[in-house]
Amino acid sequence: MTGHDVRAAVGSTRVGRGSSVRLLPWSTPEGKPCYLVTDDGGGYLSRMADVQESTQLDMADQLLGHARALLSEPKAGARELRFVAARLVESLHDTLRVARSRGERLPSGVEPLDRHEGDPDRRDDERPGEGR
Template sequence: MIRHTAEAPRLLPWTGAEGKPCYLVGDGLGYVSRLADNVESVQLGMAAALLDHTDDLLSDRSATPEQLRYVIARLAESLRDVHRIARSRGARHTAPGRVDHPE
């Protein structure tokens, strides 16, 4: 687990009003941090399941254009979520004053 001595803001896996990013400042041990960890875990699991579904759909020669457009839209949503998680984790990993603690 990564914890910071200098409280670097964490990009949360959801947006606020008007789609603006939400940040959390803290030691990574509080309720909102645990909630964010859980949301990220669900988002990553959903992305993996969506990839499996997409593979199945692409191998189905009878898939309709509507089905393909739908799965592409869901892939775009999922990619946005995964990209946000990667940005958040990357920022926390490279934050000044970072201290690694064993879990």
């Protein structure tokens, strides 16, 4: 079931009185998105997801610094560049998921941006450039 399917089944990201559906920053072993139905953002899984999102964003920031340094190195080899490009793709996937999750939890009346064709919930084996 995709996020769209979950929202269609419940009518929106709001489930019941004060409840909402939250896209979590991890996937099932099959690569499918995980969702949490919660009454507030203070439960154990919500806090765990907050920590994971923060970690993913911090790692993306650090990776960006490494990528900039590597790109400024004239002797960087193709293998190194492919490696950092693959990590950047993974990081972008995580960052887009965090952004989408947070956008879906905006207060009523605030419309999140439309989703683009790129799907941050694609399984790892569907990512371009992986395993080549």
